[in-house]
Amino acid sequence: MSITSERSSLFVLADGGAVSDERLAVYLRLALAVAVLSVVFEKLLDLELSLELERYHLLASTVGFVISCILLPFERTSRLGIAIFAVSIFVFVGTKWAAYHNHGWLTVWTIPVALAFGAAWWDSELYRWYLRATLGVVMLAACAQKLLAGTYLDGTYITLLSTSGSTTEQMFGFLCGPDALENSCAWHKFLGTFIVVWQAGVGILLLAGVRNLAFLFIEIAFLLGAGLYADEMNFQVLNIALLSIAFGYGMRPWLCVTCVVLLFVDAYSIAGLLDHVL
Numbered sequence: 132m133s134i135t136s137e138r139s140s141l142f143v144l145a146d147g148g149a150v151s152d153e154r155l156a157v158y159l160r161l162a163l164a165v166a167v168l169s170v171v172f173e174k175l176l177d178l179e180l181s182l183e184l185e186r187y188h189l190l191a192s193t194v195g196f197v198i199s200c201i202l203l204p205f206e207r208t209s210r211l212g213i214a215i216f217a218v219s220i221f222v223f224v225g226t227k228w229a230a231y232h233n234h235g236w237l238t239v240w241t242i243p244v245a246l247a248f249g250a251a252w253w254d255s256e257l258y259r260w261y262l263r264a265t266l267g268v269v270m271l272a273a274c275a276q277k278l279l280a281g282t283y284l285d286g287t288y289i290t291l292l293s294t295s296g297s298t299t300e301q302m303f304g305f306l307c308g309p310d311a312l313e314n315s316c317a318w319h320k321f322l323g324t325f326i327v328v329w330q331a332g333v334g335i336l337l338l339a340g341v342r343n344l345a346f347l348f349i350e351i352a353f354l355l356g357a358g359l360y361a362d363e364m365n366f367q368v369l370n371i372a373l374l375s376i377a378f379g380y381g382m383r384p385w386l387c388v389t390c391v392v393l394l395f396v397d398a399y400s401i402a403g404l405l406d407h408v409l
Contacts, residue, residue, distance in 0.1 A: 158381025159253035164203035166372035195219030217243035262377035267337030274330040283323035286315030299362045364397035
């Protein structure tokens, strides 16, 4: 079955109508380029430190990410772009593997792997399945971590963030009274439980192969909400880009513009922008 035949009429207005297979292929390649762009924005923040420490190999790798991002959207150069990204990211992993963050490891597990699915990786159903499975496992692992921490179901973590977190993390502070630190209120317990249940549900649905576009857009909305709350949009953009490939939807122009704007917002931080405006 063609990917385009799986489109839901619910999203026709958002898409501007059905697209050809050739245009959809462009949207899928563009999605991976946006995923790499999230890495570019992240590494640009480290340029000054790399210069001070004379880590010129990391500077060269950052240039590699930029080149990869430029090459990825085009059919003839997309595979070369992935190869350049693979070399660049493994340079970072080789230097910082002991303290490398989840964002970085997710790119290692998902982007270079596209090389194994042929020159036209964007047409590979197996690659889309791999992305869904990987993201599903990641969701379940995040859920398990929260359960083991024991601070989500009882609301204590949400309460802590609401009282001493960043500007955006305190947005739910008004739900509880001044004695919340001593005893988390029902609202904070609900929010903590909802996060755990949501991640578990998304992980199970992804592993089960659910590809309904309503599910995709609800998850995108949740990721944006989580990014706003945690004041961390870069990781959310990466997830959105990978999900748009996994669901065979691609990075439509409106979604691409949204993600690029979010990357610029993340570079300054939502809290920083709010403090500047207010």
